[in-house]
Amino acid sequence: MSESSQVRVRFAPSPTGFFHIGSARTALFNWLYARHVGGTFVLRIEDTDKARNTDESLRVLLEGMRWLGLNWDEGPEVGGGAGPYFQSQRADIYAAYRDRLLASGRAYEKDGAVWFRLEGERYTAYDDFKKSEVEKVRSKPIVIEDAVRGRVERSEETDFVIFRNTGDPVFHFVNVVDDIEMGITHVIRGEDHLSNTSKHAELFQAFGAPLPQFAHIPLILKQSGPGKMSKRDQGALIEEYAKRHFLPEAVRNYLCLLGWNPKDDREKMPIEDIIEAFDFKGINKGNARFDERKLSSLNTEYLRELPVESFAWLARPVLAEAKVLDEAADEDYLQKVLKLCQPKARSIEDLPDYLAYFFREDFTQDPKATKKIAGRSDFTEVLDLLVALLSDVEPFEVPNLEATLQAAADAQGAKVFSWFPVLRFALSGQSGGPDLLPMLTVLGKDRVLARLARSLDAAAH
RNA sequence: CUCCCGUUCGUCUAGCCAGGUCCAGGACACCGGGUUUUCAUCCCGGCGACAGGGGUUCGAAUCCCCUACGGGAGGCCA
Numbered sequence: 001m002s003e004s005s006q007v008r009v010r011f012a013p014s015p016t017g018f019f020h021i022g023s024a025r026t027a028l029f030n031w032l033y034a035r036h037v038g039g040t041f042v043l044r045i046e047d048t049d050k051a052r053n054t055d056e057s058l059r060v061l062l063e064g065m066r067w068l069g070l071n072w073d074e075g076p077e078v079g080g081g082a083g084p085y086f087q088s089q090r091a092d093i094y095a096a097y098r099d100r101l102l103a104s105g106r107a108y109e110k111d112g113a114v115w116f117r118l119e120g121e122r123y124t125a126y127d128d129f130k131k132s133e134v135e136k137v138r139s140k141p142i143v144i145e146d147a148v149r150g151r152v153e154r155s156e157e158t159d160f161v162i163f164r165n166t167g168d169p170v171f172h173f174v175n176v177v178d179d180i181e182m183g184i185t186h187v188i189r190g191e192d193h194l195s196n197t198s199k200h201a202e203l204f205q206a207f208g209a210p211l212p213q214f215a216h217i218p219l220i221l222k223q224s225g226p227g228k229m230s231k232r233d234q235g236a237l238i239e240e241y242a243k244r245h246f247l248p249e250a251v252r253n254y255l256c257l258l259g260w261n262p263k264d265d266r267e268k269m270p271i272e273d274i275i276e277a278f279d280f281k282g283i284n285k286g287n288a289r290f291d292e293r294k295l296s297s298l299n300t301e302y303l304r305e306l307p308v309e310s311f312a313w314l315a316r317p318v319l320a321e322a323k324v325l326d327e328a329a330d331e332d333y334l335q336k337v338l339k340l341c342q343p344k345a346r347s348i349e350d351l352p353d354y355l356a357y358f359f360r361e362d363f364t365q366d367p368k369a370t371k372k373i374a375g376r377s378d379f380t381e382v383l384d385l386l387v388a389l390l391s392d393v394e395p396f397e398v399p400n401l402e403a404t405l406q407a408a409a410d411a412q413g414a415k416v417f418s419w420f421p422v423l424r425f426a427l428s429g430q431s432g433g434p435d436l437l438p439m440l441t442v443l444g445k446d447r448v449l450a451r452l453a454r455s456l457d458a459a460a461h
Numbered sequence: 462c463u464c465c466c467g468u469u470c471g472u473c474u475a476g477c478c479a480g481g482u483c484c485a486g487g488a489c490a491c492c493g494g495g496u497u498u499u500c501a502u503c504c505c506g507g508c509g510a511c512a513g514g515g516g517u518u519c520g521a522a523u524c525c526c527c528u529a530c531g532g533g534a535g536g537c538c539a
Contacts, residue, residue: 014539046539113537128462129535146466150478154465157535164537171539195465195534218467219532228532254473257488261474265487284467284474287532291472294489304502344502354501405498420499432500439499 007039009186011072012175014046015057018231019064019238021290022190022220025255029217030188031070032256032278042182043075045086046175048168054088064238068252069271074182082182087174094169097177097207098162106206112165116173118156118202134158142198147186147215147280154198162203172196176203179212188215191287192228215280218259218287228287235292245318245348247306250299258288268301300346312338315351322352324359333358336442340434357428358443361451365429373425374459382422383456387449396445398437426455 011027013019034041043065047054062076074080084090098114101107106117120139127134141155162173169177179187194216204211219228229236241251249271257267261284262277269277303311315338319325325334337358345351357363365374373379389408393400409416424436427448433439440448 012539016539048539111537115537127535131462149466152465154534157464161537166537168537170537175539190533191466192533193539198465216466221532223472226531257473259473263475265475267473267488286467288474289472291489294473297489300501344500346501350501402498409498416498418498424499430500434500435497435502436499 005037005039007034007037007186008042008182008184009034009039009188010042010044010179010182010184011070012044012046012178013061014048015054015061016231017057017060019061020229020231021236021238021255022229024064024068024238025220025258026188026190026217027065027070028068028252028255029260029278029283031072032275033186033188033215033280034073035275036278039185040073041071042080042082042184043072043085044178044182045076045088046171047086047088048171048174060239064242067238067242067248068255069248087178090174090178093181094163094174094177098169098173101162101206104206107162113161114163115159116162116202116206117159139202142201144197144201144211144214146194146197147213148283149194149216149285152194152197154195156198156202160199172199173203176200176207180204180207180209184212186213186215188217191216191219215283218284220258221287221289223290223292229290235290245314246295246299247302247314247348250302251295253302254295254298258290259284268298296347303345303347304343306342308335308339308342311342314348318348319352319355319359322356324352324356326359329359333442340438340442344434354433357430363429365425366431369421369425369429369431373421373431376422379422380456380459382419383426383452383459386419386423386426387452387456390440390445390448390452393445396448397441401437401440423452427451 009030011023011030013023013027031041033039045058045061047058058076065072072078074082075085098107101116102109102114107114108117109115118137118139120137122135122137124133124135126132136157137159139155139157141153144152144154146152160172161170163169178184197214197216201211221227222229222233223235231237235241238251242248252271253268253274256269256274256278260278260282261267262269262274263282266273266277306314312335316325316334319334337355341351341355345354376382385408389404390401393404405416405419408414409419420436421431424430424433424439427439427443443451
């Protein structure tokens with residue numbers, strides 16, 4: 001058997017119809033830790049809010065998890081010995097736990113709801129937040145040894161509801177009951193739950209259950225402006241990155257680096273290496289601001305090193321969808337274009353714009369390039385020259401092209417590089433792009449000469 | 462209002478626990494130079510931070526205290 005441990009962690013999302021980037025990272029950190037120690041990663045669905053569309057919401061969630069490669073050992077669709085893994089199916093478990101508290105006097109009914117009873121001296125005081133007199137309790141402080149933050153001490157000071165008057169249990173209660181029932185040993189979650197932990201610890205203690213190891217990870221803040229990222233923020237949802245054809249490995253790698261790092265300056269890392277290096281010591285305390293530019297940069301790196309076949313496999317449907325490719329597109333030609341463009345491409349999402357001119361004659365001309373290049377006084381002169389030179393190149397291959405152009409330039413004491421922008425612009429409408437000479441051979445002699453002629457024609461009018 | 466957590470370049474961060482090797486290192490972005498016959502490639506360089514104040518110490522980014530700022534929580538939401 002391979003190494004395994006008794007460690008059990010869980011990711012317990014509430015299906016909302018979105019897979020938020022912060023949730024995704026919480027899932028990721030749990031998964032990483034489980035894989036690092038050879039433990040068990042449980043996926044538990046907190047679907048207690050019946051109002052939400054659970055089928056569709058669950059699908060979004062599971063798809064997002066799979067897209068990021070976060071496989072779970074127990075949970076929906078895979079089962080496990082601690083199920084059911086949907087809170088909506090665990091009502092009798094919650095009722096049994098509630099009754100235990102009722103029986104032991106640690107819970108009582110009031111206003112149709114069930115309240116947890118804190119232990120300690122009671123007094124009433126005006127609460128400036130609730131704007132009313134409140135019964136408070138001098139309870140024994142709860143001390144948590146958080147794996148990320150160290151010792152954190154806090155006390156609950158008011159009894160709290162564990163079952164609503166509707167008969168439904170509340171989050172804090174089901175969360176703790178499920179963690180006990182499912183044998184969760186490590187609770188890795190966002191720092192927004194740190195203050196709730198005293199409440200959870202009270203419940204664990206009331207049930208005579210040992211506290212799990214807590215690890216509160218920093219939050220992800222908006223790219224700009226105050227506060228944590230919310231669903232409404234640009235770039236806050238995992239499904240956006242899938243739709244925009246980011247590579248999941250890149251997104252996952254970037255997420256790993258938000259709040260964790262291996263301390264040795266490695267950034268782009270295979271997931272196996274991250275799993276190996278991942279531990280609580282590497283997790284930061286401070287919140288992190290999401291930066292799409294850095295994500296993009298990582299994504300580009302991953303893109304560049306993809307086998308050309310994979311790159312093509314990813315690119316093809318995107319180009320088809322953008323109508324860059326028509327049904328008559330030649331497969332062999334497409335492969336050549338993609339092979340040429342992959343080393344320079346920044347993203348799959350921008351690929352249609354980047355290489356449309358390979359497939360369409362009605363390509364657009366970049367305004368800046370037009371001004372800079374087509375506005376040159378020698379523009380038509382150079383075009384004339386290029387038509388004359390390139391017409392005679394046979395075969396139309398890089399060495400010949402290079403030799404012909406260089407010879408002509410030498411003969412008239414000109415610089416070859418001064419012609420290149422003109423040539424590229426006439427062929428693509430751009431000032432930049434893939435390597436020019438190979439680009440000529442991919443486009444082919446006929447297409448090249450035709451575009452030069454057309455450009456010349458346009459310049460004459 | 463109360464409590465909890467945090468604070469190193471614009472951003473992600475290393476260094477802090479075990480004070481000196483840090484006039485603070487890396488990455489993204491930005492700027493400049495070079496290479497490349499072109500380029501959104503590649504290489505080199507630059508810009509740029511220890512929140513502020515006290516203290517401890519021969520010496521503090523590192524330890525202690527205070528302040529400021531940021532974040533979170535305080536629901537019969539999760």
